[in-house]
Amino acid sequence: MAVLTYREAIRAALAEELARDENVVLLGEEVAQFHGAYKVSEGLLEKFGPDRIVDTPISEAGFIGMGVGASMLGIRPVMELMFWSFYSVAFDQILNNAANVRYMSGGLINCPIVIRGPANGGTNVGATHSHTPENVLANHPGVKVIVPATARDAKGLLKSAIRDNDPCFFLENTILYGEKGEVPDTEELIPLGLADVKRTGTDLTIVTYGRCVLHSLAAAEILEKDHDISVEVVDLRTIRPLDFDTVLASVKKTHRVLIVEEQKPFASVGSQLAYMIQREAFDELDGPIHRLATIDAPAIYSPPVETEQLPNVPRVLKAALAAVA
Amino acid sequence: MSKKAVPSADPKDEAACASAGSPAAAPINALLPNEGKIELHRKMVRIRRFEERSLRAYQSKKIGGFLHLYIGQEAVAVGCCSLMGPNDHVITAYRDHAHAIAVGMDTKALMAELYGKITGCSKGKGGSMHYFAPSLNYWGGHGIVGGQIPLGTGLAYAVKYRKLKGAAMAFMGDGAVNQGAVHEAYNLAALWNLPVVFVVENNGYSMGTSQDRSSAGPGLAQRAEAYGMNWGTCFGHDVYEVRATMDKFLTLAREKNLPSVVEIDTYRYRGHSVADPDKTYRTREEIEDYRRTKDPIQVFQAALLAEGVLTEALAEQINAEAVAEAELAAEFAEASPFPSVDDIQKDVYWEVDNPSQRTSQGRLFFD
Ligand SMILES: Cc1ncc(C[n+]2csc(CCOP(=O)(O)OP(=O)(O)O)c2C)c(N)n1
Ligand SMILES: [Mg+2]
Numbered sequence: 205m206a207v208l209t210y211r212e213a214i215r216a217a218l219a220e221e222l223a224r225d226e227n228v229v230l231l232g233e234e235v236a237q238f239h240g241a242y243k244v245s246e247g248l249l250e251k252f253g254p255d256r257i258v259d260t261p262i263s264e265a266g267f268i269g270m271g272v273g274a275s276m277l278g279i280r281p282v283m284e285l286m287f288w289s290f291y292s293v294a295f296d297q298i299l300n301n302a303a304n305v306r307y308m309s310g311g312l313i314n315c316p317i318v319i320r321g322p323a324n325g326g327t328n329v330g331a332t333h334s335h336t337p338e339n340v341l342a343n344h345p346g347v348k349v350i351v352p353a354t355a356r357d358a359k360g361l362l363k364s365a366i367r368d369n370d371p372c373f374f375l376e377n378t379i380l381y382g383e384k385g386e387v388p389d390t391e392e393l394i395p396l397g398l399a400d401v402k403r404t405g406t407d408l409t410i411v412t413y414g415r416c417v418l419h420s421l422a423a424a425e426i427l428e429k430d431h432d433i434s435v436e437v438v439d440l441r442t443i444r445p446l447d448f449d450t451v452l453a454s455v456k457k458t459h460r461v462l463i464v465e466e467q468k469p470f471a472s473v474g475s476q477l478a479y480m481i482q483r484e485a486f487d488e489l490d491g492p493i494h495r496l497a498t499i500d501a502p503a504i505y506s507p508p509v510e511t512e513q514l515p516n517v518p519r520v521l522k523a524a525l526a527a528v529a
Numbered sequence: 530m531s532k533k534a535v536p537s538a539d540p541k542d543e544a545a546c547a548s549a550g551s552p553a554a555a556p557i558n559a560l561l562p563n564e565g566k567i568e569l570h571r572k573m574v575r576i577r578r579f580e581e582r583s584l585r586a587y588q589s590k591k592i593g594g595f596l597h598l599y600i601g602q603e604a605v606a607v608g609c610c611s612l613m614g615p616n617d618h619v620i621t622a623y624r625d626h627a628h629a630i631a632v633g634m635d636t637k638a639l640m641a642e643l644y645g646k647i648t649g650c651s652k653g654k655g656g657s658m659h660y661f662a663p664s665l666n667y668w669g670g671h672g673i674v675g676g677q678i679p680l681g682t683g684l685a686y687a688v689k690y691r692k693l694k695g696a697a698m699a700f701m702g703d704g705a706v707n708q709g710a711v712h713e714a715y716n717l718a719a720l721w722n723l724p725v726v727f728v729v730e731n732n733g734y735s736m737g738t739s740q741d742r743s744s745a746g747p748g749l750a751q752r753a754e755a756y757g758m759n760w761g762t763c764f765g766h767d768v769y770e771v772r773a774t775m776d777k778f779l780t781l782a783r784e785k786n787l788p789s790v791v792e793i794d795t796y797r798y799r800g801h802s803v804a805d806p807d808k809t810y811r812t813r814e815e816i817e818d819y820r821r822t823k824d825p826i827q828v829f830q831a832a833l834l835a836e837g838v839l840t841e842a843l844a845e846q847i848n849a850e851a852v853a854e855a856e857l858a859a860e861f862a863e864a865s866p867f868p869s870v871d872d873i874q875k876d877v878y879w880e881v882d883n884p885s886q887r888t889s890q891g892r893l894f895f896d
Contacts, residue, residue, distance in 0.1 A: 229690070255690070261720065266679050266713025273620070273683020276668055279690060296676050296710065309661035309669070310652035311876030345877050345894070364888065369879040397891025445891035476895070 205388055211381040213355035214244050214320075217362035218282065220391070222252050225280065228366060231258045231267055232284030232321075241286045242322065242381055264290050268319065269297035272371075275317045276305070282366060288323030288375055289335040302371040303344040318365045320374035323351075324415060324466060325503045325514050327378055334503035336466050339473050341373045342444040348372045348396055349443040353417035355385035357441055360394030368396065377415050397445030401454065405436035408528050409454040411477055412464040413440040416515050420464050423520035433528055443473055451477065452485055459490040462527040464515050469497040494527040496520060532733030532796065532815065533740045553832065555773035557612070563838045567847075569611055569768050570833060573603040573826050575851045576627045579636050582855035583626070583643055587803050591863070592643045596657050599627040601798040604825035605730050606631045608771025609698055612779055613666065616688055616695025620668040620681040622702060623658035624730075632665045640858035646865035653868045654876060674735075675701060675708025678727065682714040685725035689786060696724040696782035698775075704735020706749050715790070719756040724782035726775065727753075729792040730765070736801040737810035750792035758788055765793035766823040769832065796823065 208216065222228050230245060230252075236259040239246040249257040260267040264285065271281035285291060291298055302315050325334035342349045348370055352358040358376065365372035402417055403424050410420045417439045424435035436454050440447065455461055461481055463474040478493045499513045512519075552558060558566075580598045587596045599606065602624075610619060610631035621628045629639055634650060642649030643657055650660055660670040668684060671677035681699025688695040705711055706729055718725050729749050733740060746752060753760035759781060763774035771793060781787040796819045800807035833839035874894055880887045 261713075261716060263713040263716060265710045266682070266717050269676070269679020269710060269714065270683035270686055270717055273668070273680030274687040274690070275683070276663070276680070277618075277684060277687035277691075279683075279687045296673055297679060300673055300676060301671075301680060305669070306879065307876050308651055308655040308659040309663070309876075310650065310654050311882055312651070312661050312663050313668070314879040316879075345874075348889070368889070369883075393888075396889035397893075398889075399891075442889075442891065445889050445893045446895075447891040449891075480895075 205386040207384050208355050208387045209381065210355045210358050210376070210383045210385070211242065211244050213359035213385070213387050214362055214376065215246065215248070216387070217359045217366070218245065218248060219251065221363055221366040222248065222256055227278060227280045228282060229256050229258060229279060230282050230284065231260055231271055233260055233262055233286050235259060235284050240284065242378060244381070245284070264294035265297050268294040269301060271317050272297055272302045272305070272315055275315045276313050280316045280366060282318040282320060285319060285321035287333050288321050288337055289333050291337055299341070299344050303346040306346060314369050315371045316369045318362070318372045318374055320362070321376060322378040323375040324377040324379060325498065326415075326510060328505055328507045328510055330505045331502035336375075336498075338375055338443050339467055339471060342473065346370065348445065349375070350396060350441065351375045351414040351443060352441060353380070353414055353439055355383065356387045356392070357394060357400070359387055360392045361396065361441060364393050364396050367393070372396070375414070380415055394441070396442045397447050398441065399447035399450035400439045400441055401436060401450065402439045403435065403437040405434035405458065407434045407458055408460045408462060408524055409436045409438060409451070409458045410462050410464055410520070410524065411438045411440065411451055413443065413473075414466055416464045416466055419515055419517050419520050422517045423524060426517070426521060427524055431525070433524070435524065448480055451481065455481055455485045456488050459488055460527055461489070461493045462524055463493065463495040464520055464523070465495070465497055466514055467497050469495070469500050472497060491527065494523055496523040532811070552767060552770035552773040555769070555776070557772050557776040558769045566833055566838050567843070569607055570826070570829055570839065571847050571851070572607045572631055573768070573829065574847050575636070575854060576603050576607070576630045577826060578848070578851035578855045579630060579639070579858065580626055582859055583640065584803060586640070586643065586859055592657070593645060594656050595623070596643070596803040597624040597801065598799040598803065599624050599797065601819065601824070602730060602732060602765070602795045603627055604768040604771050604829065605765045605793050605795050608768040609728060609775050612772060612775055614695060614783075616693040617779070618666045618668060618684040618688070618695070618697040619700070620677050620684060620697065621670065621700035622674065622677060622705065623670070623672050624702070625658065625660050625670040628700065629660040629662065629667060629670070632662060632667045634660065634662050634665060634667065636854055636858040637861040641862040641865050644862040644865070645867060646862055647868045647872065648861070648865040652872065652876065675705040675711045677701070678705070678711045678714040681727075682718050682723055682725055685718065685723040685782075685788070686721070688724055694783050696726060696779050698726050698728055698779070700728045700730060702735060703729060703731040703733065703740050703749055704738065704743060706752065707744060715753065715756045715758065718788035719758045722786040723788055724786050725788045726778045726782055727788070727790045729790065730795055731792050732795050732797045734801070734810065736805070739810065748792065750790045753790035758790060760790045760792070762792045762794065765795035766825045766828055768825060768829050
C-alpha cells in the first residue's frame with residue numbers, strides 16, 4: 205500500500221477517472237493553471253489539457269448550471285467548489301435543477317454530476333466560509349452525499365461518485381487535505397452507502413463521519429486507556445444513501461450511542477440518525493441517545509475559541525463519558 | 530404602462546446583419562416546399578387549439594396548479610424549432626407547451642401530464658411547467674425564472690465538447706433577463722464561444738410588470754454587447770421573420786461557435802397564468818389591437834393564402850383536425866389513470882430505477 209495524503213488520494217481518483225472516461229471533465233475556479241485553491245488538482249492540466257481541466261470564472265450558478273445541462277447530454281462533469289460554503293449562490297442549480305430534473309421528467313433524464321470541495325470549520329475563516337451543508341443537501345431526494353474521513357475512503361468513494369449516474373455531492377475537508385493514510389495500489393471502488401467500523405468496541409457506539417472520525421478515534425483511545433471503556437467508532441462515510449444496518453448492528457452490541465458531527469444541531473444529520481435509532485432500536489438502548497455537535501452559532505473567527513466551538517477530542521471525551529454514565 | 534417597442538436589429542457581426550429583402554424571400558423560407566410552409570401553419574394552429582382545450586379543462590377543474598398559456602406567441606416557438614437539426618437542442622421556461630408541440634411531442638401525453646396522469650410525458654410528476662422530451666432534444670420546461678439558462682449553456686457546452694455541429698436555443702422571457710444566472714450564462718457562453726442562441730421572448734410583461742418597469746437600458750438583447758456577443762431583434766408575429774432571423778444566428782452558432790442573444794417581439798393574449806385576472810396592468814384595447822393586427826396565425830394564414838400555398842378549404846380542414854386532436858388528447862387524458870402512491874418514489878434515483886445496475890448500498894429513502 206502507498207501512503208498518500210487525503211489531497212493526493214483525491215487527485216489520484218480524479219486522474220484515474222479522467223483517464224478512464226473521456227466524458228469526465230473537471231470544472232472550477234482555479235482548478236487548472238493555479239492547480240486548485242487547495243492544490244487538489246495539481247498536475248491535471250498538464251496531463252489532460254485545457255479541454256478536460258477547465259478554469260471557470262467566479263460564477264458558481266453559471267458553471268454548475270452549465271455542468272448540469274451538459275450532464276443531461278452524457279458529459280460527466282466534476283465541479284469543484286472552492287468552498288462548499290459557496291453552494292448558496294448556486295443553490296437553485298444544485299437543488300432545483302440537479303436534484304429534481306430526473307423526477308420532473310418522469311425518469312427520462314439523469315444527471316451524472318459530482319460537485320466536490322471542502323466543507324468544514326476550524327480554519328478561522330469566519331461564518332461565510334465554514335458551512336457544513338451535508339444535512340441541507342441530503343434533505344433533497346434524488347441526490348447523494350459523501351463525506352470521507354481518510355485518504356483511502358476519499359479515493360475509493362470519489363471514483364464511485366464519478367461513475368454514479370445520480371448527482372453526487374462530495375464534501376472534503378481542508379484540515380484533512382494533508383492527513384496521510386494507506387491507499388491500496390490496485391484500483392479500489394468503495395460503494396456509496398457503506399459505512400466503515402473504524403474501531404470495534406463493546407461499551408459505546410460513536411456514530412460519526414468526516415473529520416469527527418479522527419476526533420472520535422483519538423478519544424476512544426483515551427477512553428480505553430484511562431477509563432477502561434471500549435468504544436466502537438462507526439464512520440458513515442456516506443450520508444445519503446445511509447448504511448443504517450451497520451449503525452443498528454453496533455447499537456445492538458453496545459446499547460449506548462453518541463453521535464458526533466461537525467454540524468449545527470438543529471435538524472442535523474445527527475437529528476435524523478437519532479430519530480432512526482430510537483425508532484428501530486428503542487428496546488436495545490440502555491440510555492438516551494447523546495449527541496455532540498458544533499456549538500449553535502455562526503462559525504466564530506477567534507482561533508482558540510473556534511476550536512472549542514467545533515467537536516474536538518476533549519469535547520468527545522466528555523460527551524462519551526456522559527453517554528455511558 | 531403599454532408595451533415597449535423592441536429596438537431595431539443591430540447585430541455586431543456583419544454576416545448576421547446582412548438581411549436582404551422581405552423575410553419571406555430569405556432563402557430559409559423561399560426554399561421551403563409548400564408542405565413545409567403548411568406544416569408551420571398547422572403547428573401553430575395545433576398549439577392554439579391544444580391550449581384552448583387545456584384552458585377549458587382547467588376551468589372544469591381537471592388541471593391543478595398553474596397553466597401558463599402561450600396563445601399569441603405561437604410564431605416564436607414554431608419558427609425557432611422548425612430550424613432544428615439533429616444536434617440542435619431546446620430548453621425553455623414554464624410557458625413550455627408550444628415548444629413541446631413544435632419539437633414534435635405527442636399532444637395526448639402533454640394533455641395527460643396536465644391532468645396529472647401516469648400516461649403524461651413526465652408520468653404526472655412534472656405538470657404544465659415541466660415538459661421534457663430528451664429523444665426530441667427538448668430539455669424542458671423549467672419553473673424557476675432564468676434557472677434554465679445555465680442548463681441551456683451546458684447543452685451547448687456538451688455539443689461543442691463532442692465536436693458536433695449543433696446549437697442550443699435557450700428561451701426565456703423579458704422578465705428573466707434580470708436574473709443573475711442569465712448573466713452568468715451569457716458570460717460563460719461568450720468567454721468559451723459556446724454554440725448557444727439565447728432567445729428572449731419579449732411579450733412585454735413579466736406577470737403584471739411591463740418591461741419599462743423592470744429592465745434598465747435601451748433594449749434587452751443589446752445587453753449582449755457587454756459580453757461581446759452578437760445580438761438581434763425580430764418581429765415575432767411573422768413566422769417567416771422569426772425563421773429568417775434565427776437562421777442567421779443559429780448558423781453563426783453551429784458554424785463558428787458564436788453565441789448570441791435574439792430578442793423576439795411577441796405578445797400573449799391571456800393572463801400570465803390562468804389565475805391572472807389580467808385587469809390592472811394593461812388595457813383591453815392593447816390586447817385587441819394585437820389580436821386584430823398581429824395575430825401570428827392570421828398573419829401567416831393570410832401570407833400563405835396570398836402565395837397560393839394554402840386554400841380557405843385547407844385552412845378550415847387544418848383547423849378542424851387541430852380541434853379534433855385537442856379533443857382526443859383531452860379524452861385520452863380523462864380516461865388515463867393517475868399515478869399510484871407507489872409511483873411517488875419512482876424516478877427519483879437512476880439507481881433505484883435500474884436495480885440490476887445498482888452499485889451503492891444503504892438506504893436512499895427515509896420515512
Ligand atoms: C426565481 C423566480 N422568481 C419568481 C417566479 C414567479 N414568476 C413566474 S413567471 C414570472 C414572470 C416572468 O416573466 P417573463 O420572464 O417575462 O416570462 P413570461 O411569463 O412573460 O413568459 C414570475 C415573476 C419564479 N417562477 N421564479
Ligand atoms: Mg414576459
